[in-house]
Each structure stands twice: as C-alpha cells, then as structure tokens.
Amino acid sequence: MTTSTRPSALDQRLFRASVVSSTRLTPNMQRVTVRGEELRAFPWRGYDHWFRLFFRCAHQDSFREPDIAADTWWKPYLAMPDEVRPYCANYTVADFRADAGELDIDVVVHRGADGETEGTVAIWACAVEPGEEMALLDQGLMYDAPADASSVLLVADESGLPAVAGILRSLPADMSVRVVQEVPAEADRRDLPGPAGTRIDWVCRTDPHEIPGTAALAALCADGTVDATGYAFVVGEQKLATEARRHLHRSGMPKDRITFSGFWKSARR
Numbered sequence: 001m002t003t004s005t006r007p008s009a010l011d012q013r014l015f016r017a018s019v020v021s022s023t024r025l026t027p028n029m030q031r032v033t034v035r036g037e038e039l040r041a042f043p044w045r046g047y048d049h050w051f052r053l054f055f056r057c058a059h060q061d062s063f064r065e066p067d068i069a070a071d072t073w074w075k076p077y078l079a080m081p082d083e084v085r086p087y088c089a090n091y092t093v094a095d096f097r098a099d100a101g102e103l104d105i106d107v108v109v110h111r112g113a114d115g116e117t118e119g120t121v122a123i124w125a126c127a128v129e130p131g132e133e134m135a136l137l138d139q140g141l142m143y144d145a146p147a148d149a150s151s152v153l154l155v156a157d158e159s160g161l162p163a164v165a166g167i168l169r170s171l172p173a174d175m176s177v178r179v180v181q182e183v184p185a186e187a188d189r190r191d192l193p194g195p196a197g198t199r200i201d202w203v204c205r206t207d208p209h210e211i212p213g214t215a216a217l218a219a220l221c222a223d224g225t226v227d228a229t230g231y232a233f234v235v236g237e238q239k240l241a242t243e244a245r246r247h248l249h250r251s252g253m254p255k256d257r258i259t260f261s262g263f264w265k266s267a268r269r
C-alpha cells in the first residue's frame with residue numbers, strides 16, 4: 001500500500017517533452033503520447049499518479065515554460081502575460097515507459113450542446129501534431145489507502161478512468177476490489193487488468209445530455225453493501241465525488257478511509 005502521496009517541494013521540476021502521437025483510443029477518449037529525454041527520470045509510482053500539463057495555447061506562437069522554482073509557482077505563472085502563459089490542466093499518467101522516456105495521457109473528448117468538442121485540453125489533444133512541445137509537473141498520488149484496508153472501492157466517471165486503470169494495475173494481486181466505472185458509451189469500455197476477481201460494474205450513459213457521474217452515483221447508491229473497513233477512491237464530476245463520499249460515510253465508512261476529488265465541475269448545474 002502507498003504511504004506518502006505527494007512529491008516534496010524540493011522534488012519539483014518540470015519534465016519537458018514533445019508530442020509523438022495523438023490517436024482515438026475509444027469514441028470519447030483521445031490518447032496523446034509524449035516523449036522526452038527528461039521523462040526517463042520521471043518518478044512514476046503507478047496508481048493514480050497525476051501531473052500538471054502545460055502546453056501552448058492556440059493564440060501563442062511558441063511554448064514558454066512556466067517558472068516553477070518556488071513552492072508558490074502558480075503566482076509567477078498567473079502573472080505571465082496572456083500572450084505567453086501556457087495552458088495548465090490536471091491529468092493522470094495513463095501509462096509510462098521509462099526506457100523510451102514515453103508517457104501516455106488519456107483525454108476525455110467531451111462535447112457541447114450541439115456536439116462540438118469543448119474544453120481547451122480536449123480540443124488541443126484532438127488537433128495536436130507530433131513535435132509539439134509541452135511540459136509536465138509531477139504531483140504524486142492521491143490514492144492513499146490505509147495499510148489495513150480489507151477491500152478497495154473505486155468509483156469514477158470517464159475523467160477518472162485513467163486513474164482507475166492505473167490503480168487496478170498497481171494493487172496487490174490478492175486485494176478484493178469493486179469498481180463502479182461510468183463511461184459515455186458501451187464502446188468506451190476497455191480491458192482493465194487488475195487483481196483476480198475484481199468486480200467491475202460498467203455504467204454506460206443512455207442519455208447523452210445527462211451530467212457525467214449521475215449514473216455512477218445512482219449505481220453506487222442502489223447497491224447497499226459498503227465495507228466499513230475498506231477504502232474508497234471516488235473521482236469525477238464534483239457532485240459524484242461529494243455525494244458518493246456522503247453516501248459511503250452515511251453507510252458506515254469512516255471519512256479517513258475515503259479519498260474523493262472533484263476532477264471537474266459541470267457548468268450545467
């Protein structure tokens with residue numbers, strides 16, 4: 001099981017890389033692969049290892065790295081003029097190959113009311129060309145199960161699918177695991193290698209206008225069984241994260257056995 005979760009401020013450094021490819025993994029997920037000499041040293045720890053992704057905005061001529069020398073790197077970052085300040089967003093390591101210095105990023109391709117791709121990262125991921133420069137800032141793990149956890153429950157919408165996949169691959173082979181994983185469409189389901197006997201409840205949205213996370217929350221709440229001595233990791237749209245935590249706590253799971261994070265917030269509330 002994991003212990004410390006975040007890199008210390010002293011570890012903080014940018015890993016520069018450039019895009020190798022961008023391909024559609026499933027109908028609503030784009031995989032961007034990046035490569036760089038510096039990435040060979042990226043201290044990947046499996047699980048839900050996440051990072052800040054920096055890249056050039058559409059109106060900028062070139063990629064300018066932020067200065068992350070100080071703990072409070074976001075202050076000089078936010079002070080950068082709009083013409084040069086790179087875009088910054090949070091993403092999970094979908095896969096990592098140290099020998100090649102390669103890292104995969106799985107980006108949800110979400111759409112607006114009339115079906116167009118929306119979101120700066122999704123638009124970037126779908127259009128980016130090989131050679132495009134970018135950088136990563138390591139943020140460590142959020143997954144933080146207590147050593148005595150008798151089981152693991154993972155609940156996520158599609159933005160948490162890379163984290164769920166990474167956690168499943170990292171868990172001990174004998175861990176008892178249940179997953180409630182929402183995806184926009186049946187075809188977004190994928191093989192999720194993990195401990196033998198892992199129970200995976202895929203929840204596919206039937207209404208494309210439904211806010212992501214709603215169906216996963218309903219599926220979780222419909223199943224009354226909660227292992228109070230287990231550990232839960234709940235991520236995705238903000239309401240899924242907060243309401244699932246509330247449900248689990250009310251059902252007997254102590255708060256310190258639940259990691260929850262609103263990965264994004266729907267503007268439709």
Ligand SMILES: Cc1cc2nc3c(=O)[nH]c(=O)nc-3n(C[C@H](O)[C@H](O)[C@H](O)COP(=O)(O)OP(=O)(O)OC[C@H]3O[C@@H](n4cnc5c(N)ncnc54)[C@H](O)[C@@H]3O)c2cc1C
Pocket residue numbers: 050089090091092093106107108109110111118119120121122123158159160162163212261262263264265266267268
């Ligand atoms: C630790 C962490 C790890 C994450 N890992 C991943 C990851 O591996 N893959 C991934 O795809 N996302 C991941 N996310 C979520 C991602 O950071 C957000 O979805 C982010 O808002 C995308 O940035 P954007 O600039 O494209 O969209 P924004 O400019 O933030 O949002 C634009 C519009 O899109 C909507 N929106 C944003 N995200 C989604 C979504 N997923 N579905 C539907 N509508 C959305 C917003 O509500 C808003 O209306 C992670 C978040 C965190 C905190």
